[in-house]
Amino acid sequence: MTPPPDAAHAHTREQRRRALLAGADDADSLDANLFAALIAARDGGRELAWLGLSRAQLDALCARHFPRLPLSAIAAGPIVIAIEDPAHANFVAALRALLQRDVGGTVQRDDAECVASIVAHACLRPDHLWRDLGLRGRDDVTAMLTRYFPALVARNVESLRWKKFLARELARSLGVPPGPAPGCPGCEDYAFCFPPAR
Numbered sequence: 001m002t003p004p005p006d007a008a009h010a011h012t013r014e015q016r017r018r019a020l021l022a023g024a025d026d027a028d029s030l031d032a033n034l035f036a037a038l039i040a041a042r043d044g045g046r047e048l049a050w051l052g053l054s055r056a057q058l059d060a061l062c063a064r065h066f067p068r069l070p071l072s073a074i075a076a077g078p079i080v081i082a083i084e085d086p087a088h089a090n091f092v093a094a095l096r097a098l099l100q101r102d103v104g105g106t107v108q109r110d111d112a113e114c115v116a117s118i119v120a121h122a123c124l125r126p127d128h129l130w131r132d133l134g135l136r137g138r139d140d141v142t143a144m145l146t147r148y149f150p151a152l153v154a155r156n157v158e159s160l161r162w163k164k165f166l167a168r169e170l171a172r173s174l175g176v177p178p179g180p181a182p183g184c185p186g187c188e189d190y191a192f193c194f195p196p197a198r
Helices: 005-022 030-043 055-065 086-100 109-122 129-133 138-148 150-155 162-174
Strands: none
Touching: 005 030, 030 055, 030 109, 030 129, 030 138, 055 109, 086 109, 086 162, 109 129, 109 138, 129 138, 129 162, 138 150, 138 162
């Protein structure tokens, strides 16, 4: 019996995650596990550009966390990050900068810059942030943001969904009315997060 496509995809992604961790000096490290999950979610479909990292950033990230990884383990060639809508490109750049203002003192700055790019680009996608990142659930996003941007997490006193909260924080920092992230309108829960005005 053939497993459903989602199960097959999850199995393949888990295999890629394990392959990445096999190249880590410390396969139990929080950072190695996080980056293995984030990369594995995109590498199989040759969607590495969706991470929002240049080839140089991705190679440096892998060198830091997966130094024993064979060069052939990650898709080769250039990574072209193309955001066609200027408003979306501005959103990503501004959110990345906003996140980097709240970097915690216990993480490497280069890693935090990668997480900021990955999160900002994921906000362009039309699903819950945890799915867009390839993580297991909201708790994984909370743990990641707490590790890298603890002051940001502390401000989410209403426990808003992360993509909505990030868009709101960005709007506040820019002095504009809050609204959805670019990917929010395509999400199944858009009406829940942004109910129509009555």
